Amino acid sequence: xxxxxxxSNFLMIPFQFNIDIFEEIKRICNFNYExxxxxxxxxxxxxxxxxxAKLALQLIKTKNIxxxxxxxxxxxxxxxxxxxxxNTIIATxxxxxxxxxxxxxxxxxxxxxxxxxxxxxx
Numbered sequence: 668x669x670x671x672x673x674x675s676n677f678l679m680i681p682f683q684f685n686i687d688i689f690e691e692i693k694r695i696c697n698f699n700y701e702x703x704x705x706x707x708x709x710x711x712x713x714x715x716x717x718x719x720a721k722l723a724l725q726l727i728k729t730k731n732i733x734x735x736x737x738x739x740x741x742x743x744x745x746x747x748x749x750x751x752x753x754n755t756i757i758a759t760x761x762x763x764x765x766x767x768x769x770x771x772x773x774x775x776x777x778x779x780x781x782x783x784x785x786x787x788x789x
Contacts, residue, residue, distance in 0.1 A: 669700040671776065672747055673732065674759035675708045678723035684781050689730060691784040692776065705746045706734045
């Protein structure tokens with residue numbers, strides 16, 4: 668079973684680009700997986716003023732996405748990197764995080780051409 672961790676900016680894709688990220692993940696992931704967020708992601712979204720962030724919080728509840736409990740004194744990107752296993756995939760749009768994941772050769776899901784998701788593996 669793979670563990671897909673959704674970053675806060677990734678959760679706003681449905682509202683920014685009108686893309687169903689859950690159907691897209693299902694389309695590109697032909698394996699068993701569970702969706703997670705880092706617990707501090709909720710705090711991060713609550714502190715954003717954009718309406719997409721508020722909608723993303725509702726999405727977390729309605730899709731019943733599981734939370735990874737962490738020591739919350741760090742930034743979310745660092746917490747994501749600390750919670751990696753060999754079965755983890757990170758879903759993000761954050762350029763800095765994508766660069767760090769690429770460096771460590773961690774699989775990631777990203778938005779391509781503002782139209783669909785792709786799974787990058789190394």
